[in-house]
Amino acid sequence: MANDAFHLNDISVATLLERQSLKWRRYEPDVIPLWVADMDFPVAPCVQRVMEKSTAKGDYGYALRDGDQPAMAASKAFACRMEQKFGWRVDPADTLVINDLVQALFASVIAFTDPGDAVAMQTPIYPPFRDAVRDTGRRIVANPMPDDGRRFVIDAKDLAERLDGNVKLLFLCNPHNPTGRVLERAELEKLAQLAAEKDLIVISDEIHSDIIFDGRRHIPFASISDEAASRTVTLTSATKSYGFAGLRCGVVHFGSKSLKQRFEARIHPRLLGTPGVTGIDATVAAWTSGEPWFAGALDHLQSNRDELIATIGRDLPEVKVRSPEATYLAWLDFSALDLTETPYDFFLNKARVALSPGAAFDPACERFARLNFATTRPILAEALARMVRAVRGRS
Ligand SMILES: Cc1ncc(COP(=O)(O)O)c(C=O)c1O
Structure with a gap:
């Protein structure tokens, strides 16, 4: 088991149920x-400290950070972080600090396409990618990710064939939710080449880019080449890796000035508002001082992932899973179990374990479900034991 210097395993179910969180309050206890x-972990001490600093002083008025708008502190922290972590140099002036990344997905579709245009994306995919296209009157062009026997991959040939003149935007999710793939340089270069050939704007959601296992490296799409950067909008935030989604804060980076101008011509930055100062303070703290905590969290997540994959291999061999290269999410194929209901319903009803239903990520994936393993080892072990019992106890 991973080292637990930050007591990630210490939090109990009773404490988690006391939180007013969507995750723990949606279902029965x-x-x-x-x-x-x-x-589920307690947040990094540096994040907790900045929250306590504000609450202790009741410091809730319009804010200033380092003599400037608070958003500038997040933009600067983003720029430092990208250079340190990925060797990617960015100018804080090319960013917008917003509330959340789903907001940026919707805003990008509205800014860069017209109703009736199409947006391509690799499927299955994080459901708001689909919503951002469908709910704004645009069309989804699905580029399914086949399993090559080892892992899910990008099918560039299929994508090229689907890129007709109506496709104006490519949504990229890297690392990919829900398959857990970390796209490699050759894959990104191929996508960059296609984007250039078809004159696409690329919206690259890199929110999971810290949570990478086995020493792999994340490559920001915009860092592939100047040409790729000039057509790329990168979305990221600290909320996923540091566990404070409720505080809300995200960064949008435009790979060229003209891209930012084009975006702002349709979406005035004032329409997006700015995040509350708690989200900004937490983001700056996480990105500047959170690395020791994060290293422990990553270790814990990788160890949970290994336990999950080993348990499935040993006790649920009919369930097909590719070990995630990134993210704390596992994409499970339950087709071979021939369940009479969806895996989501089966495990909720028979095991009292709530997964995410596969069809939300792709209508063709009804027999799949996504499992979030970012919890304590005892909770994960109990959930897996319940799932194994439910499957083995089927009549
Ligand atoms: C790929 C991806 N993008 C965006 C989000 C949500 O980000 P936000 O809460 O900032 O909208 C998630 C959350 O799980 C995600 O997996």
């Missing part, structure tokens, strides 16, 4: 919730 992508 006997259900183990392994669904929405939130972590």
Whole structure:
């Protein structure tokens, strides 16, 4: 088991149920919730400290940070972080600090396409990618990710064939939710080439880019080349890796000035508002001082992932899973179990474990479910034991 210097295993079910969290309050208290992508751990001490600093002083007025708008502190922390972590140099002036990334997905569709245009994306995919296209009157062009026998991969040939003149935007999710793939340079270069050939704007959601296992490296899409950067909008935030989604804060980076101008011509930045100062303070704290905590969290997540994959291999061999290269999410294929209901319903009803239903990520994936393993080892072990019992106890 991973080292637990930050006591990630110490939090109890009773404490988690006391939180007013979506994850723990959506279902009845006997259900183990392994669904929405939130972590169960206590937050990093540096994040907790900045929250306590504000609450202790009741410091809730319009704010100033380092003599400037608070958003600038987040933009600067983002720029430092990208250079330190990925060797990617960015100018804080090319960013917008917003509330959340789903907001940026919707805003990008409205800014860069017209009703009736199409947006391509690799499927299955995080459900708001689909919503942002469908709910704004645009069309989804699905580029399914086949399993090559080892892992899910990008099918560039299929994508090229689907890119007709109506497709104006490519949504990229890297690392990919729900398959847990970390796209490699050759894959990104191929996508960059296609984007250039078809003159696409690329919206690259890199929110999971810290949570990478086995020493792999994340490559920001915009860092592939100047040409790729010039057509890329990168979305990221600290909320996923540091577990404070409720505080709300995200960063949008535009790879060229003209891209930012084009975006702002349709979506005035004032329409997006700015995040509350708690989200900004937490983001700056996480990105500047959170690395020791995060290293422990990553270790814990990788160890949970290994336990999950080993348990499935040993006790649920009919369930097909590819070990996630990134994210704390596992994409499970239950087709071979021939369940009479969806895996989501089966495990909720028979095991009292809440997963995310596969069809939300792709209508063709009804026999799949996504499992969030960002919890304590005892909770994960109990959930897996319940799932194994439910499967083995089927009549
Ligand atoms: C790929 C991806 N993008 C965006 C989000 C949500 O980000 P936000 O809460 O900032 O909208 C998630 C949450 O799970 C995600 O997995």
